[in-house]
Amino acid sequence: MADYREAYGQSLRDPEAFWRQAAQAIEWDVEPTRILDDSTAPLYRWFPDARLNTCVNAVDRHVAAGHGSRVAIAYDSPVTGNAEQWTYAELLDVTSRFAGVLRDLGVQAGDRVVIYMPMIPQTVAAMLACARIGAVHSVVFGGFAPAELSARIDDATPRVIVTASCGIEPTRTVEYKPLVDAAIELSEHKPESVVVYQRPQVEAPMGERDVDWETAFAKADPAEPVSVAATDPLYILYTSGTTGKPKGIVRDNGGHAVAMAWSFANVYGMHPGDVWWSASDVGWVVGHSYIVYAPLISGATTVLYEGKPVGTPDAGAFWRVIEQYGVQAVFTAPTAIRAIKKEDPEGALLENYDVSSLHSFFFAGERLDPDTYEWAGGHLGVPIIDNWWQTETGWPIAANLRGLEPMPIKPGSPSVPVPGYDIQILDHDHQPVAVGSEGDIAIKLPLPPGTLPTLWGDDDRYIASYLSDHPGYYTSGDGGFIDEDGYVYVMGRTDDVINVAGHRLSTGSMEAVVASHPDVAECAVIGVHDDLKGQIPRAFVVLKAGSDIDADDLQAQVVAMVREEIGPVAALKEAVVVPALPKTRSGKILRRTMRGIAAGRDEPVPSTIEDPAVLDALRDILQG
Numbered sequence: 001m002a003d004y005r006e007a008y009g010q011s012l013r014d015p016e017a018f019w020r021q022a023a024q025a026i027e028w029d030v031e032p033t034r035i036l037d038d039s040t041a042p043l044y045r046w047f048p049d050a051r052l053n054t055c056v057n058a059v060d061r062h063v064a065a066g067h068g069s070r071v072a073i074a075y076d077s078p079v080t081g082n083a084e085q086w087t088y089a090e091l092l093d094v095t096s097r098f099a100g101v102l103r104d105l106g107v108q109a110g111d112r113v114v115i116y117m118p119m120i121p122q123t124v125a126a127m128l129a130c131a132r133i134g135a136v137h138s139v140v141f142g143g144f145a146p147a148e149l150s151a152r153i154d155d156a157t158p159r160v161i162v163t164a165s166c167g168i169e170p171t172r173t174v175e176y177k178p179l180v181d182a183a184i185e186l187s188e189h190k191p192e193s194v195v196v197y198q199r200p201q202v203e204a205p206m207g208e209r210d211v212d213w214e215t216a217f218a219k220a221d222p223a224e225p226v227s228v229a230a231t232d233p234l235y236i237l238y239t240s241g242t243t244g245k246p247k248g249i250v251r252d253n254g255g256h257a258v259a260m261a262w263s264f265a266n267v268y269g270m271h272p273g274d275v276w277w278s279a280s281d282v283g284w285v286v287g288h289s290y291i292v293y294a295p296l297i298s299g300a301t302t303v304l305y306e307g308k309p310v311g312t313p314d315a316g317a318f319w320r321v322i323e324q325y326g327v328q329a330v331f332t333a334p335t336a337i338r339a340i341k342k343e344d345p346e347g348a349l350l351e352n353y354d355v356s357s358l359h360s361f362f363f364a365g366e367r368l369d370p371d372t373y374e375w376a377g378g379h380l381g382v383p384i385i386d387n388w389w390q391t392e393t394g395w396p397i398a399a400n401l402r403g404l405e406p407m408p409i410k411p412g413s414p415s416v417p418v419p420g421y422d423i424q425i426l427d428h429d430h431q432p433v434a435v436g437s438e439g440d441i442a443i444k445l446p447l448p449p450g451t452l453p454t455l456w457g458d459d460d461r462y463i464a465s466y467l468s469d470h471p472g473y474y475t476s477g478d479g480g481f482i483d484e485d486g487y488v489y490v491m492g493r494t495d496d497v498i499n500v501a502g503h504r505l506s507t508g509s510m511e512a513v514v515a516s517h518p519d520v521a522e523c524a525v526i527g528v529h530d531d532l533k534g535q536i537p538r539a540f541v542v543l544k545a546g547s548d549i550d551a552d553d554l555q556a557q558v559v560a561m562v563r564e565e566i567g568p569v570a571a572l573k574e575a576v577v578v579p580a581l582p583k584t585r586s587g588k589i590l591r592r593t594m595r596g597i598a599a600g601r602d603e604p605v606p607s608t609i610e611d612p613a614v615l616d617a618l619r620d621i622l623q624g
């Protein structure tokens, strides 16, 4: 691991030299002379005196270098029967004209734009158009309900919302515009305009503040890129925390561009002109970093796939896409392969396709379970690479660095700390644990470029949520250990965040909804194992004294409420009535113990428990 060790060592010993070198991959308007500003530690800023435009780096510069005819986006949409290839020149045209639309609507550098869109190329153009004029985009995943969208509107206070008339799910067409209207109705902040991209499947009703994409686009002149400070925000992406209120993860322009270029080459081993497919959604961080920014900044072709891995038309959809576009590497969540494996356990459909272009298959978003690892490796015959990271970091914290120096794969581990990340396993006294012992996975500050500088408008919450558990460190929220070879093992969240089909959700926000049911005295929502989705939420409900509601009715109502308030993506399907919840003598619900029992672990009875008998009843339900 000579190259890796050298790079990793230098990144920690002399981070400024390391990232100064990496910054050469980016086209700057003003080159960085200072690399790291630590004057406001624990808040750090990278490239504080540099200026650039992220859209120029992702699009214009490739066209200027003569690659305008290279495919930037290969859009493939089995759910609509559509496929389009957008070259870099076409992407530049649409992006700069849509930037003109936004500018004509009064959007200026620093203004926020919420994007609530399906997986279509116009969504990528809208993101890049914001970057072009220095506006800050906040993409909200389409599976979230109006109340969640509204919470994000009130936090980000956008001048404009960009949406489409619909998204397409296997079982239904989701009309986005009524959801946006309902969200604005709920919000205190009212955006000035809503730009609507009308898709042929659904015609969205238009109101006074609504602007038709095509009409505005036809009239708009292209907007020139605006030079922004490297430390200016590029986007806000909301993610789930322990409480119901989502956290607005901020991404800056300069550090992000450098991290995208560096990671695409060094972690994923991809080069300009390569064909890359990240089968995720632009609403999640994987979509931001590895559908949009990293491949485009690096001048690669990114496949934009609108659909599911199975059912469109069958479980061979992934293999068809790999063959059709000559995809060299795929990045998805293990749940996607579990879905394929469920439909086609022997991988028989693979035989209908030539997937020989593929050199690697990357997984992230949740633990890579051994069955998925074996199945994918066995059937695809390429290295199966796990990588661990989070919305907050924006790019891998631990990985097998395929571009820098491929290293042996150990199933169960995303491999080693990525250069820039000083990973330490700490105990409750903030001390490093012995090799092989479990503890909190923490990262010594400063975090590398591209990671969150703060939470949107809330430095205090950033410090309280991430930097206070272990002073001098960023606390990841995951627990795990490092083995004698330096390989990191991620064992799962230590808080109340769960991962359902690779989607990060807060059990706290589900509890708030369930608790608002008139018959519910108290409740706990925990993540339990699911063969397909990895985890699913299950609610445990104690009824109010005197309530005689039927358990099935209660479940149906609670499930409908969560779907209505949070969205279908919450995937809560079960609410179990229990006589009592296990609690400490001071009244705190022992969620951790519940999670342990649900996972089939032989949980010790906590010494603080109020009534140990409650656990027995719960064990029967949870393990049954």
Ligand code: COA
Binding pocket: 141, 142, 143, 144, 167, 169, 170, 171, 174, 279, 280, 281, 284, 286, 308, 309, 310, 332, 333, 335, 336, 339, 364, 365, 500, 501, 502, 503, 532, 533, 567, 568, 569, 570, 571
């Ligand atoms: N807009 C509207 N609704 C959406 C949505 C969107 N963008 N995305 C999901 N939903 C809905 C689904 O239709 C489903 O609704 P339903 O309860 O009426 O069926 C619900 O939210 C739950 O979605 P999901 O958890 O994705 O379940 P699924 O059964 O539809 O699909 C998988 C399961 C595994 C096939 C799917 O999650 C998948 O392809 N995952 C790939 C990995 C991935 O994208 N990971 C993201 C981070 S890397």
Ligand code: AMP
Binding pocket: 239, 284, 285, 363, 364, 365, 366, 367, 368, 386, 387, 388, 389, 390, 391, 392, 414, 476, 477, 478, 490, 492, 493, 499, 502, 503, 504
């Ligand atoms: P998100 O912010 O949606 O990317 O979710 C981040 C969380 O997903 C992490 O904190 C982990 O709990 C989990 N996660 C992501 N990737 C992995 C991985 N490779 N192995 C284990 N857990 C992962």
